[in-house]
Amino acid sequence: MSLLELLIGSTVFASAAGASLQLWALAGAAAVAEERQQQRMELAEAALVRAESALRRLAPGGVDCTTAASQVLQVLAADPLAPGLVRHLETSTSGDGVVLRLVVDGEAEPRQRLYVPAVLGLCGPAPQGGSGGNP
Amino acid sequence: MGASMVLLLGSLSAHTVSLQVRLQGIREQQQRQAEDRLASAGQQLLADLYRSHPCLLALPLEHWDSQGLACAPAQAIASLRAGQVLGRSYRLVSWQPQLVPAELLLELAAAGNEPPRQGAFAVQLTPAQPPAPPQPQITDVRLVGLRGVAP
Numbered sequence: 001m002s003l004l005e006l007l008i009g010s011t012v013f014a015s016a017a018g019a020s021l022q023l024w025a026l027a028g029a030a031a032v033a034e035e036r037q038q039q040r041m042e043l044a045e046a047a048l049v050r051a052e053s054a055l056r057r058l059a060p061g062g063v064d065c066t067t068a069a070s071q072v073l074q075v076l077a078a079d080p081l082a083p084g085l086v087r088h089l090e091t092s093t094s095g096d097g098v099v100l101r102l103v104v105d106g107e108a109e110p111r112q113r114l115y116v117p118a119v120l121g122l123c124g125p126a127p128q129g130g131s132g133g134n135p
Numbered sequence: 136m137g138a139s140m141v142l143l144l145g146s147l148s149a150h151t152v153s154l155q156v157r158l159q160g161i162r163e164q165q166q167r168q169a170e171d172r173l174a175s176a177g178q179q180l181l182a183d184l185y186r187s188h189p190c191l192l193a194l195p196l197e198h199w200d201s202q203g204l205a206c207a208p209a210q211a212i213a214s215l216r217a218g219q220v221l222g223r224s225y226r227l228v229s230w231q232p233q234l235v236p237a238e239l240l241l242e243l244a245a246a247g248n249e250p251p252r253q254g255a256f257a258v259q260l261t262p263a264q265p266p267a268p269p270q271p272q273i274t275d276v277r278l279v280g281l282r283g284v285a286p
Contacts, residue, residue, distance in 0.1 A: 009136065016139030023146035027153040034156050041164065048171075060274060096182060099175075099221075109168060112221055114175035116182040121259070121274030 037106055043082040044102045044111045051076055051100060051113075060121040065096050068117035072098045076115075092116070165249050166281065173254030174278045176220040176241050180227060181258065181273055183215060191215070192260065192271050196230040228253060232260060232271065239276070255280045 054075045063071075073089055076098065081087055088101040088110075097116035104111065117123045184192050190206035191199055199212050207215075217226040229240035239256040259275035 012136060013139050016142045020142040020146040023143075023150050027146070027149040030150075030153040030157060034153070034160055038160060041160075041167070045167065056275070092179075094179075094182070096186070097178065107164065111167065111171055112175070113171050114178045114220065116178045118185050119178050119181045119273050119276050121272070 040084045040104050040106065044085055044104045047079065047081065047085060047087075047102055048100075048111060048113060050079055051115075054079065055115060055120055055122075058120075058122055063123050065118050065123040068123035069096060069098055071122070072115055072117055076100050166252075169243055169249065169252045170254070170278065170281050172221050172223050173225070173241055173243055173252065173281065176218070176225040176243065177239060177254065177256045177276055177278060179220050180215065180218065180225075180241065181239070181276055183218075185273055187211065188215070189271075192273070193232055195233060196227065232258075236260070236275075253282050254278050255282075 055072060058068075058071060058075065069091065073091075076089055077087075079087075084105040086103040088103065090099050090101075091097070092099050092114055096118060097114050100113050100115065102111040188207040188211060191203050191212070194203050199207075199216075200209075203212055215227065217224065219225070223246060224244040226242050226244070227239075228242050229238065231238045237258040237260050239258050240253060241256070242251055242253045245251045255278070257277050257279050258273060260271040261274050262271055
């Protein structure tokens with residue numbers, strides 16, 4: 001093997017090792033970022049589950065739907081929020097529901113859900129003779 | 136030269152794996168968004184029914200265009216069969232109030248590279264008892280499952 005061949009071989013190997021290191025670094029950084037994002041998404045999911053559970057614990061029926069919508073707003077606003085999440089609450093366009101929006105850091109689209117008290121058995125005539133359906 | 140190729144191929148495959156993980160994350164996020172929209176569509180549709188045409192709550196979907204016309208105009212029934220929620224279209228696939236709990240099936244329209252998805256709901260109805268109105272009362276609704284629909 002001549003000196004020239006050795007030089008070329010070493011240069012190629014050094015370039016390949018450099019490129020390889022860069023690619024590993026990129027892959028590692030992407031994996032860490034993805035892991036963090038997944039954690040934030042899990043926190044948002046947990047917040048939605050908690051919100052729904054809290055709404056199901058409200059006493060069923062008996063009040064008017066406007067009062068029930070205010071109760072829903074209060075319950076949703078009272079839930080402690082994890083870092084990396086921002087909560088927005090607003091009345092739905094029909095006026096009888098509440099839209100919960102959870103903005104997750106790094107996600108273009110928020111998690112959002114509509115809750116209508118009448119459908120959750122929280123307003124209107126009190127159910128008679130039934131279990132109420134809210135375990 | 137061989138060692139260089141091994142190094143490069145190894146790191147390229149690591150990069151490919153990280154891209155696949157990211158893609159999987161995006162798919163999961165799309166599924167969660169679909170779940171949000173379907174859950175909201177369920178709330179919206181049942182609220183519309185409860186508010187405007189509670190008589191339809193007691194009728195399976197296949198009877199809406201016959202017996203349902205006795206209590207709701209055809210135009211209202213058509214607008215209940217399809218709607219918009221949080222910026223996406225949905226349609227009512229099935230409503231079976233005779234089951235316990237009642238079953239509701241909604242389909243979210245395809246958007247972009249997302250396929251249409253269906254969501255099944257369990258709806259708790261309390262039968263009407265005098266002096267309550269003669270329609271069942273909704274006491275709970277839960278999204279119990281999500282599935283893709285073959286294009």
